Amino acid sequence: MIIAVTGTPGVGKTTVSKLLSEKLGYEYVSVKDFAFERGIGEMVGEELEIDVDELAEAMSREFHGRDVVIDGHLSHFVPADVVIVLRANPKLVVGRLMERGYSREKLAENVEAELVDVILVEALEENENVLEIDTTGKTPGEVVEEISELLERGIKRRFGIVDWSGVYDEVLPYLRLGSGRM
Numbered sequence: 001m002i003i004a005v006t007g008t009p010g011v012g013k014t015t016v017s018k019l020l021s022e023k024l025g026y027e028y029v030s031v032k033d034f035a036f037e038r039g040i041g042e043m044v045g046e047e048l049e050i051d052v053d054e055l056a057e058a059m060s061r062e063f064h065g066r067d068v069v070i071d072g073h074l075s076h077f078v079p080a081d082v083v084i085v086l087r088a089n090p091k092l093v094v095g096r097l098m099e100r101g102y103s104r105e106k107l108a109e110n111v112e113a114e115l116v117d118v119i120l121v122e123a124l125e126e127n128e129n130v131l132e133i134d135t136t137g138k139t140p141g142e143v144v145e146e147i148s149e150l151l152e153r154g155i156k157r158r159f160g161i162v163d164w165s166g167v168y169d170e171v172l173p174y175l176r177l178g179s180g181r182m
Contacts (some may be wrong), residue, residue, distance in 0.1 A: 001026075001067050006123060006161035007086035008114040010096035013141045014149075016086060017071035023144055024067070034059065052077040063111040063125045076123035076130075084147055085129045087162045090114045111174050115164050119178025129156035 003026070005017040014030070021028035032048060035041050038058055041050035052074055059070065061076045073090045088096075088112050097107045113119065114156045131150055135143050150158065 001082075002063055002078070002080040003068070004069065004070045004078055004080035004083045004127075004134050005086065006073055006083060007119055008077040008093060009073060009102075009110050010093040011086040011088040011114070012135045012140060012143065013073065013086055014070050015133070015142050015150045016084075017069050020084075020146045020147060021069040021139055023148060024069070026067040027063075029059075029063070029068050031055065031059075031070060031075050031078070032037050034062075037086075050074055073119065076119065076126055079182075080127065080129075082129040082131060082151070082156050083123045085120045085123050085130060085132045085159070086143070087120070087132060087134050087136070088114065090167055090174075092136060092166050096169060108175050111171055115168065115171060115175075117162075120159060120162075124159065130159055130163050131156065132159040134162050 003020070003024075004014050005020065007013050018028055020026070029049070035050045036048055040054050040058060041048050043049075055074065056078050063070075070078055070080065076085070085103055093111055093114050094107065097110060102110070120130075120132055131147065133143060133146055138146070
């Protein structure tokens with residue numbers, strides 16, 4: 001089984017993916033590492049710009065018939081049996097990305113993406129089986145238990161459980177159209 005764990009930067013993908021792969025006894029794969037090691041994409045500044053079609057094809061060949069958890073904000077473009085879209089309150093995302101030293105532009109881009117469901121929409125366009133998980137206020141272990149329980153129950157499609165419209169005013173200063181206050 002191929003499980004893709006995706007979401008906006010700062011929602012907990014890597015931590016949850018590693019714990020989930022351990023719990024299930026699956027191989028853990030980072031999209032970024034996989035692409036870098038195979039020369040998929042090109043470096044633009046400090047970021048690896050990944051060709052998603054090439055990535056999907058290479059990962060499909062490599063992991064066909066294997067049990068893997070694929071971690072990365074582009075993993076929903078890879079053929080998977082189920083895509084887990086992790087979500088987190090945009091205020092949480094702001095704090096985590098600031099701690100990581102994201103530029104104002106990258107912070108705004110990612111907070112806006114989380115606020116308006118960009119990854120979820122892309123995942124639903126690309127995949128039949130999508131599980132949306134709100135990580136806000138939960139430990140990584142609790143998130144893994146929730147995912148495991150849904151998978152054990154055979155639930156492969158659940159979305160529409162998150163609505164960040166209520167925090168829009170609170171994250172407005174961090175958005176590109178915001179007042180510039182920080």
